Amino acid sequence: xxxxxxxxxxxxxxxxxxxxxxxxxxxxxxxxxxxxxxxxxxxxxxxxxxxxxxxxxxxxxxxxxxxxxxxxxxxxxxxxxxxxxxxxxxxxxxxxxxxxxxxxxxxxxxxxxxxxxxxxxxxxxxxxxxxxxxxxxxxxxxxxxxxxxxxxxxxxxxxxxxxxxxxxxxxxxxxxxxxxxxxxxxxxxxxxxxxxxxxxxxxxxxxxxxxxxxxxxxx
Amino acid sequence: xxxxxxxxxxxxxxxxxxxxxxxxxxxxxxxxxxxxxxxxxxxxxxxxxxxxxxxxxxxxxxxxxxxxxxxxxxxxxxxxxxxxxxxxxxxxxxxxxxxxxxxxxxxxxxxxxx
Numbered sequence: 064x065x066x067x068x069x070x071x072x073x074x075x076x077x078x079x080x081x082x083x084x085x086x087x088x089x090x091x092x093x094x095x096x097x098x099x100x101x102x103x104x105x106x107x108x109x110x111x112x113x114x115x116x117x118x119x120x121x122x123x124x125x126x127x128x129x130x131x132x133x134x135x136x137x138x139x140x141x142x143x144x145x146x147x148x149x150x151x152x153x154x155x156x157x158x159x160x161x162x163x164x165x166x167x168x169x170x171x172x173x174x175x176x177x178x179x180x181x182x183x184x185x186x187x188x189x190x191x192x193x194x195x196x197x198x199x200x201x202x203x204x205x206x207x208x209x210x211x212x213x214x215x216x217x218x219x220x221x222x223x224x225x226x227x228x229x230x231x232x233x234x235x236x237x238x239x240x241x242x243x244x245x246x247x248x249x250x251x252x253x254x255x256x257x258x259x260x261x262x263x264x265x266x267x268x269x270x271x272x273x274x275x276x277x278x279x280x281x282x
Numbered sequence: 283x284x285x286x287x288x289x290x291x292x293x294x295x296x297x298x299x300x301x302x303x304x305x306x307x308x309x310x311x312x313x314x315x316x317x318x319x320x321x322x323x324x325x326x327x328x329x330x331x332x333x334x335x336x337x338x339x340x341x342x343x344x345x346x347x348x349x350x351x352x353x354x355x356x357x358x359x360x361x362x363x364x365x366x367x368x369x370x371x372x373x374x375x376x377x378x379x380x381x382x383x384x385x386x387x388x389x390x391x392x393x394x395x396x
Binding site for chain 2: 064065066067068069070071072073074075076077154155156158186187189190191212215216219220250251252253
């Protein structure tokens, strides 16, 4: 038997494409956000409303990741924003190579911001860097306020957290302690921005828009 | 679930290294950080499946999980982060700076020499 020292990143193939994507966004001076959440937290609704409400200020292009169907891409198309759908055919996350192919299909020069809607999954996408400037995690109140402590990796790696569906808190439809979720998420991530929102009613969306606008300007 | 993709990348990396030495790999040492979503049992199972009918078939994987490390801002101690209750074990301080998490690495492979 002979032992050979290797020390090589197992995901180097993904990282090679992620780095290409980083260079692409930097060269075009565009901000790219990677939006991650469980299925059903409201990512597409948040995106559609954000695109419509900011249409005179920020031009947004979208990359939609789903296991199957182009339902989300069609919903985004209704806002007139450019969108590219990626179907992963069973894979639980997007890879940097898929995003690399998708960004070339977007009219990049016309855009200020590219948002990648990752496959609905709070675990796997956190291990795959796509070359984004920042990750944004979405948590809806119906999922429970214990998620940041139960799924620490994605909350530790995200620059911002959107707590969606806060309209359900009125009338005690669900029990969710926003302060608990915020405190738990910030234990591992002191500087994390937190925006409680309802993409349905529009409540709290302005704070998210202000952060987005400032982030786009800072690129 | 993404362990299948990790297993495929791992298989490609090991095969490449083993080919350089023209020998059959029998074991590999892998390491990952505290924030990596890697389940040992699933990764080994997925690797067994993707390595079937390749020179890597039957290989043993040893997976080391390196803890996430942090520096306490209050007392300066560097410590392993307990993800379910992150605080400094020295002073109970909850203000700390996370250090870079260890990447997912293929550390070493063992080759058959006879």
